Amino acid sequence: IKKYTEAFRQHLKASGVPVENSKGEAGIGQHELNIKFSDILSMADRHTTYKQCLKEVADQFGVSVTFMAKPFIDTAGSGCHIHLSMVNSSDGKNAFTADGSGTNSNDQFSPLFKHFLAGWLKYTPDVMVFYAPTINSYKRFMSASWAPTHLAWSYDNRTAAFRVVGKGQSTRIECRLPGADCNIYLAFAASLASGLRGIADKLEPPPIFEGDIYQAKELPQVPRTLKEAIRVFENSSFAREAFGEDVVNHYLNFYRQEQAAYEKTVTDWERHRYFEQI
Known part of the structure; x- marks a missing residue:
């Protein structure tokens, strides 16, 4: 999972989505992602972008999100x-x-x-x-x-x-x-x-x-x-x-x-x- 998280964080950075941190969570395979704050519409756009990014990068790695x-x-x-x-x-x-x-x-x-x-x-x-x-x-x-x-x-x-x-x-x-x-x-x-x-x-x-x-x-x-x-x-x-x-x-x-x-x-x-x- 480390290679996957490194990859999506690099893609998000390149897409203008600033990640403050990400970490493993309580569930098996569960992950938390925190995005830097912004105005509410920009944050909604960032949220949508990161979901799409995680799906596409997961597909490249042969895993599911x-x-x-x-x-x-x-x-x-x-x-x-x-x-x-x-x-x-x-x-x-x-x-x-x-x-x-x-x-x-x-x-x-x-x-x-x-x-x-x-x-x-x-x-x-x-x-x-x-x-x-x-x-x-x-x-x-x-x-x-x-x-x-x-x-x-x-x-x-x-x-x-x-x-x-x-x-x-x-x-x-x-x-x-x-x-x-x-x-x-x-x-x-x-x-x-x-x-x-x-x-x-x-x-x-x-x-x-x-x-x-x-x-x-x-x-x-x-x-x-x-x-x-x-x-x-x-x-x-x-x-x-x-x-x-x-x-x-x-x-x-x-x-x-x-x-x-x-x-x-x-x-x-x-x-x-x-x-x-x-």
């Missing part, structure tokens, strides 16, 4: 964690910090940060289909899997759906919900639309959570299946206001077709479980 969210049942899934911050247009400084003091207390965050985070949290269920677009996506959301199962925010807590990281000018929100299978343009659009609505409505986030969120049964859960997420998306006035009727109806049709294709498929799991027993 998958961006499935949960390719194997007995190991951690693959996420697409979004790190997002905002800057002031006047001075280019981080707009999420109150005074740049760099302390870990809650008062280091600006009102804009709190409103943006509150909107992102509130409207996650409405646009969950943009973070988790396939049947397989939802099999990643399991306890003790490093993927979130409940909606909450916390400071540097990997059990949280929204993990706040960094200090001072590096303060940012990490959304750990999207899987590696997401369309990054849609995931970014959903994130921005939710956060900006929070700013517009001056929403306030719930109290910061401390501890193991997997054990916090009182917190709202993320949608557990594509079918559930489709229903919420269909009935969301927020989604229709943010993206327009045509966009929502287009993607509703797409996700319904995906759900219907799955429901009429006989899986290996069914054959293994029922073939001899029934």
